[in-house]
Amino acid sequence: MKFTKMHGLGNSYIYIDLFKETLDEDTLPELAVKLADKNKGIGSDGMILIGPSDSADVSMRVFNNDGSEAMNCGNGLRCVAKFAYEHNYVDQKVFKIETKGGLVEATVHPDANNQVPTVTINMGAPRLSRAEIPMSGSAVDQVVNETFVLQDKEIKLTAVSMGNPHAVIFTEDIENIPLYEVGPALEKHERFPEWVNVEYVEVVTNDELHFRVWERGTGITQACGTGACAAAVASILNGHSQRGKEITVHLLGGDLMITWLENGDVLMNGAAETIFEGEWLL
């Protein structure tokens, strides 16, 4: 089986091209775990499948490195867009990608050699009600700076779905956050029936945020694209940032530019890189 390892700001996945490869559905979770293993596999944050779609130009499926399947992946979308354009699976610079969390629109920005260093994804509108996150409690309510008791301590969180669930916690000191304790405890908390990605955000200015993530099904990663979108939306919902204005999110692996447009959609712009291609022999 041929594969390509790609990353978006250090958030790396093993990409399999289902235009060429055939995989048995039952083996996918186990394959993701094996490929992602840094000692016995290739090493990555998970596995992403790129394939044909009935409703869009290409499709993306995402598996975390614990084998769980996610509905969406922002860094993965930019890499899928780059891959699809560079492999001529699309012939336009603007095209649609199907995810389990819905359809998104990709715009690639190719260089003079027709290679794609950066991509903008229109992620669609964030989903903000508890039912859409999902999170227990009154279905229609939004969760903005809500007090949450976690292991007898109070934290304040804002919940945002970008097709996948995020819990955003604001901090005044990003270098001293209890991510290793709060991340796993909140990720699998019973109030999030599908579990949750956990983000800490420090507001630098109204258009600049520092960001750290504990990803559902993976743990700490260098970057999370949907998480950066959720952080920008949460910053606006909490009155720290402005709608319609680009926000630079500083992640461990680099920067993403996020804009929550007045029409409701969220734009994410950032890098996508190919690391290497290879053949999986096991």
Ligand SMILES: N[C@@H](CCC[C@H](N)C(=O)O)C(=O)O
């Ligand atoms: N790294 C991703 C998100 C991957 C899925 C996530 N861990 C989940 O389970 O929802 C991104 O860049 O958005």
